[in-house]
Amino acid sequence: MMIVPPLWREAARFPADLARSVALLVLVFLAHVGQAVAIAWSMSAVLRGQAQDVLLALSMILGIAMLRLVLSLAQASAAARLGGRVRQAVRRRAMEAALVPERLHDTAARDGSMRASLGDGVDGIDAYVSKYVPAIVQLLLTCPIVVVVLLVTSPWAGLCVAAGVLFALVGPMAWKRMMARRGLDHWDSYEALSADLLESLRGMATLRTLGDVSGTRERLQHRSEALRRATERVMRVSLGETSVTDAAVQGGAVAAAAVAVTHAVTGQAPALEVYLILLLSSEAFRPVRELSRHWHAGFLGLTAVPGLERIGALSERRTAAPGHTTSDPVSDPEGGPGSDRAAEDRPADVLRVRGLSFRYPDAPRDVIHDLDLTARRGSLTAVVGASGAGKSTLFDLLLGFLTPRTGSIDLDGRPLRARDIAVVSQRPVLFAGTVRDNLAVAGATAEADLVEACRDAGILDEVQRFPRGFDTEVTEAGTSLSGGQRQRLALARALLARSPVLLVDEPTSALDADRSADVVRTLHRVARDRVVLMISHRTETLTGVPDVLSLDSEHLGSTS
Numbered sequence: 001m002m003i004v005p006p007l008w009r010e011a012a013r014f015p016a017d018l019a020r021s022v023a024l025l026v027l028v029f030l031a032h033v034g035q036a037v038a039i040a041w042s043m044s045a046v047l048r049g050q051a052q053d054v055l056l057a058l059s060m061i062l063g064i065a066m067l068r069l070v071l072s073l074a075q076a077s078a079a080a081r082l083g084g085r086v087r088q089a090v091r092r093r094a095m096e097a098a099l100v101p102e103r104l105h106d107t108a109a110r111d112g113s114m115r116a117s118l119g120d121g122v123d124g125i126d127a128y129v130s131k132y133v134p135a136i137v138q139l140l141l142t143c144p145i146v147v148v149v150l151l152v153t154s155p156w157a158g159l160c161v162a163a164g165v166l167f168a169l170v171g172p173m174a175w176k177r178m179m180a181r182r183g184l185d186h187w188d189s190y191e192a193l194s195a196d197l198l199e200s201l202r203g204m205a206t207l208r209t210l211g212d213v214s215g216t217r218e219r220l221q222h223r224s225e226a227l228r229r230a231t232e233r234v235m236r237v238s239l240g241e242t243s244v245t246d247a248a249v250q251g252g253a254v255a256a257a258a259v260a261v262t263h264a265v266t267g268q269a270p271a272l273e274v275y276l277i278l279l280l281s282s283e284a285f286r287p288v289r290e291l292s293r294h295w296h297a298g299f300l301g302l303t304a305v306p307g308l309e310r311i312g313a314l315s316e317r318r319t320a321a322p323g324h325t326t327s328d329p330v331s332d333p334e335g336g337p338g339s340d341r342a343a344e345d346r347p348a349d350v351l352r353v354r355g356l357s358f359r360y361p362d363a364p365r366d367v368i369h370d371l372d373l374t375a376r377r378g379s380l381t382a383v384v385g386a387s388g389a390g391k392s393t394l395f396d397l398l399l400g401f402l403t404p405r406t407g408s409i410d411l412d413g414r415p416l417r418a419r420d421i422a423v424v425s426q427r428p429v430l431f432a433g434t435v436r437d438n439l440a441v442a443g444a445t446a447e448a449d450l451v452e453a454c455r456d457a458g459i460l461d462e463v464q465r466f467p468r469g470f471d472t473e474v475t476e477a478g479t480s481l482s483g484g485q486r487q488r489l490a491l492a493r494a495l496l497a498r499s500p501v502l503l504v505d506e507p508t509s510a511l512d513a514d515r516s517a518d519v520v521r522t523l524h525r526v527a528r529d530r531v532v533l534m535i536s537h538r539t540e541t542l543t544g545v546p547d548v549l550s551l552d553s554e555h556l557g558s559t560s
């Protein structure tokens, strides 16, 4: 028996569904017992030559069989409902825990592991909760009743069955720890293979360029081999568990049958009792056999728990990456950076950063130290600095993805909120869907707005040349578009957000000189209506920018 407390808690979150599933399972079991009693009665009636009783017993058997069929169907449906609800709740919590800005800086997080936990891990929990938990409860409720009935009918037969049930339950516990260890090893191997595979697929271009495709294939084959070995080890344990359970069940049933035969031979008990002992002792082991049948379900659930706990799917509270908090000082309570669809058309005048300091966990010193910065509506503000100077960190602080150690970030004298900001990153993310879907992430969907934003971002002519215009499908991660097109589409999306602050990280890195000049002109124009802060590595983009701020190793100082 594998009792996993976190999974019992998941089941207990839906007490009505759990109770319905267990109650129906118990009723199905009682139907089996009723049928066994009716069979015993019919057989003894045959022996006694009482045709009327035989007919009555046979119709009872038939009636109970029909009832059992209906109950079994209802039970399967109740179990599926319970499993489905638990699965949905766990996935919801996993999404809440995963889609947080802190994850951006969680250096231990691997997307492939997350995918494995959300897919097979959650399925494992469903199986445990919908099949294994009700089977345990059923066993605990029903086995003692049948054993007591048997003890009353024939103490020896009752004792044989009780010993068999106990041995079937306690026997496999002898290697419980080994079972858990092998299960977790198996899960770790599976997670590692999933994560490596996903990263290899994403990095295929790099692997090809570096000529390491075959090396990666080999590494994945090693992983796959490790998973195969782990699976075999698990199967061996499973075989052991099944053998012990089977031996206990068969041993108990045979011993009880021997007692029944002895009664029959010595004439100690009437035929009805002998048949009852034979049939009930078999029924007493039914819950044990069912539990054993769901062993795999229980095991899947058991192994999925650590992965799901790691991503915070088994607790209501959001988990933060190590060293970070889930609080968001630059956004208001309703609007975390994840809920920041910009809603405000109202322009703001000045973004002011005062005394800002930040240090990465375990880093020896601040990456941003006592930083002051002012960016105003009306003209473009650029931030320059050597690689590693902290430009991206500054943006992450402004966006609320990181929590400053000290300092404040204000917009027109009030704390900056995540929803005040639209952002164009160096490697903008586009999602699978149409061009329109990708632009609609920012909120506005009116055709005229899309056209205007795309024109401003210098992408309109290309979108209009696409076979289906705004309804052209963009493949996952925008791979069907060029780097420059992705960047300009992201700029259009940011313009549509109409946020009072626009952060742009090197907006021209993927553009040719003409396009680059166009985009910079657009930014100058946009900066008349909102605060625009631009990270720049290219000096040509700084032409005409009145405020160029240089981020040196520890603080920001104006060079303009």
Ligand SMILES: Nc1ncnc2c1ncn2[C@@H]1O[C@H](COP(=O)(O)OP(=O)(O)OP(=O)(O)O)[C@@H](O)[C@H]1O
Binding pocket: 105, 107, 360, 361, 363, 367, 385, 386, 387, 388, 389, 390, 391, 392, 393, 394
């Ligand atoms: N998650 C992290 N954990 C620890 N240190 C980090 C982390 N992210 C960045 N750093 C460190 O912080 C410093 C600033 O990094 P940041 O990415 O902000 O620089 P940057 O100016 O944007 O560089 P680039 O121009 O190359 O993009 C670097 O020394 C970097 O190694």
